[in-house]
Amino acid sequence: IDIATMAGSEYTSVYSVKDFYRNKSIFITGATGCVGKVLVEKLLRSCPDIKNIYLLMRPKKGQNVQERLQELLNEPLFEKLRRDSPGELTKIIPVAGDITEPELGISIDDQNTLIRSVSIVFHSAATVKFDEALKISVTINMLGTKRLVQLCNRMHNVEAFIHVSTAYCNCDRTDVVEEIYSVEPEPDQVIALTEWMDDKMFKELTPNLIASRPNTYTFTKALTERMLQQERGSLPVAIVRPSIVLSSYKEPVAGWVGNRNGPTGFIIAAGKGFLRTMLCDENNVVDLVPVDIVINLMICAAWRIATQRTDTIPIYNCCTGQQNPITWKRFIDLSISTYCRLHPMDNVLWYPNVRCHSSARINKLCVTLQHTLPAYIVDTFARLKCSQPIMVRLQTKLSKATKSFDYFRTKQWNFRDDNVRRLDEQLSPEDRETFTFDVKQIDWPSYLEHYILGIRQFLLKESPDTLPAARSRITKLYWLRKTVQLVVLIIVLCVLLALLYFVLRISRLIV
Ligand SMILES: NC(=O)c1ccc[n+]([C@@H]2O[C@H](COP(=O)([O-])OP(=O)(O)OC[C@H]3O[C@@H](n4cnc5c(N)ncnc54)[C@H](OP(=O)(O)O)[C@@H]3O)[C@@H](O)[C@H]2O)c1
Numbered sequence: 377i378d379i380a381t382m383a384g385s386e387y388t389s390v391y392s393v394k395d396f397y398r399n400k401s402i403f404i405t406g407a408t409g410c411v412g413k414v415l416v417e418k419l420l421r422s423c424p425d426i427k428n429i430y431l432l433m434r435p436k437k438g439q440n441v442q443e444r445l446q447e448l449l450n451e452p453l454f455e456k457l458r459r460d461s462p463g464e465l466t467k468i469i470p471v472a473g474d475i476t477e478p479e480l481g482i483s484i485d486d487q488n489t490l491i492r493s494v495s496i497v498f499h500s501a502a503t504v505k506f507d508e509a510l511k512i513s514v515t516i517n518m519l520g521t522k523r524l525v526q527l528c529n530r531m532h533n534v535e536a537f538i539h540v541s542t543a544y545c546n547c548d549r550t551d552v553v554e555e556i557y558s559v560e561p562e563p564d565q566v567i568a569l570t571e572w573m574d575d576k577m578f579k580e581l582t583p584n585l586i587a588s589r590p591n592t593y594t595f596t597k598a599l600t601e602r603m604l605q606q607e608r609g610s611l612p613v614a615i616v617r618p619s620i621v622l623s624s625y626k627e628p629v630a631g632w633v634g635n636r637n638g639p640t641g642f643i644i645a646a647g648k649g650f651l652r653t654m655l656c657d658e659n660n661v662v663d664l665v666p667v668d669i670v671i672n673l674m675i676c677a678a679w680r681i682a683t684q685r686t687d688t689i690p691i692y693n694c695c696t697g698q699q700n701p702i703t704w705k706r707f708i709d710l711s712i713s714t715y716c717r718l719h720p721m722d723n724v725l726w727y728p729n730v731r732c733h734s735s736a737r738i739n740k741l742c743v744t745l746q747h748t749l750p751a752y753i754v755d756t757f758a759r760l761k762c763s764q765p766i767m768v769r770l771q772t773k774l775s776k777a778t779k780s781f782d783y784f785r786t787k788q789w790n791f792r793d794d795n796v797r798r799l800d801e802q803l804s805p806e807d808r809e810t811f812t813f814d815v816k817q818i819d820w821p822s823y824l825e826h827y828i829l830g831i832r833q834f835l836l837k838e839s840p841d842t843l844p845a846a847r848s849r850i851t852k853l854y855w856l857r858k859t860v861q862l863v864v865l866i867i868v869l870c871v872l873l874a875l876l877y878f879v880l881r882i883s884r885l886i887v
Pocket residue numbers: 405406407408409410411412432433434436473474475476499500501502503504516540541542543617618619620621622635637638
């Protein structure tokens with residue numbers, strides 16, 4: 377039923393977004409991840425008439441799904457809901473399963489419940505490890521999605537299936553529009569390989585298969601989009617492609633950050649003083665997007681596909697690069713050189729300062745001088761003091777982690793976001809207020825200040841009470857750094873003077 381009318385560019389639906397979710401049952405995968413958690417919290421808080429939210433969860437680290445759910449709901453992210461409307465939390469129903477298993481590992485009874493009741497599906501589960509073995513990446517990202525589509529096609533009343541992809545799945549192109557690009561080889565051919573090829577052969581074949589893409593993550597995400605296009609049947613699918621997901625902009629609290637993926641890992645390393653140099657073209661735009669903007673767009677994309685069906689799959693590039701760009705230089709200046717010093721982390725080892733180098737050779741030299749050499753010196757002292765030497769091991773890990781992002785820090789993309797802007801125009805003023813995804817409003821300095829404070833509080837679990845001590849330590853480290861710089865300058869000057877003296881003596885001897 378077409379329940380939408382068009383008035384100029386304005387789209388009006390008989391339902392507001394909030395009304396659309398009334399009495400709906402929702403199925404979410406990846407709800408224990410950074411994006412999924414914020415989505416669940418927002419749906420319950422802003423759409424109080426939702427019927428149920430089923431979460432696909434796998435037992436992990438000795439915890440069953442009930443225990444995992446309890447742990448999830450005890451997180452600070454759910455504090456507002458726990459305090460203001462605890463009844464909403466009872467709408468969450470965990471469903472035990474694993475997307476790598478046939479039929480998603482969901483019991484027949486649970487499958488029947490989902491088939492009968494669910495009308496909106498958000499698929500966020502994935503492996504986001506860039507260097508994941510291709511076979512695992514195909515099994516989780518592609519086969520998992522294929523199995524979910526099969527289950528959804530058996531559901532009686534699916535109105536929207538939102539797949540979370542990544543803006544970087546087409547990172548082999550510079551201009552990325554909101555459409556599905558063809559990929560070589562075809563998704564089914566790659567899935568078929570998992571059925572007979574052993575791990576060793578898969579590993580050997582990986583560079584040929586991923587071809588111009590830098591890793592298995594972007595490759596399998598691109599293939600998944602293509603597979604959805606081929607296999608969705610009558611399922612109303614929309615795809616949301618976030619760029620680099622960072623902390624929340626506003627909701628439920630500013631600065632909530634859920635994992636150490638992407639730049640957050642580097643910021644922690646830099647804030648603690650381990651990371652001093654990085655391969656990065658600092659004039660490039662770094663496409664960061666707050667997690668609450670991403671999930672608001674997902675919520676609205678579901679409303680849109682359900683209330684105005686289309687033959688094609690709408691794609692939404694959820695990015696900031698076009699409307700509110702920030703360069704790597706500004707990102708690093710604000711987050712590391714400003715806020716990591718103003719709100720320092722606990723037990724900082726060295727004054728936070730990171731230099732970007734666009735030349736791989738120069739960066740390698742700086743890594744040797746500023747990372748490797750000091751790590752060996754610190755470990756030598758540790759051995760002399762009979763304590764555990766950890767710095768070299770830590771630097772090796774850091775170097776591996778930074779390497780996998782080199783590709784993304786030395787290139788720039790234009791992610792076109794026309795569909796996102798159009799969707800924004802179609803929202804009522806109230807919905808635009810409640811489910812905002814307008815990235816123009818992001819004030820980067822204030823956002824990044826909350827991001828740094830959020831890393832401290834939510835990831836590192838460092839209490840705000842320790843800030844005065846951390847600030848006093850950073851002041852000492854500042855003077856220590858100045859002293860070291862002065863000593864190095866004096867040594868260099870002495871060496872230069874000695875050289876000059878030597879040259880003059882030689883020239884006098886010759887004359
Ligand atoms: N974070 C970003 O910067 C970013 C950027 C662009 C796109 N995305 C996309 O956004 C989505 C969510 O990412 P995220 O940052 O929230 O990732 P995340 O924090 O790593 O969470 C991944 C989620 O997937 C679940 N999962 C993984 N394997 C599973 C399996 N075999 N069965 C069931 N669940 C499984 C995880 O469950 P467990 O807790 O059980 O491990 C977790 O809930 C992904 O599709 C990702 O590609 C993320």
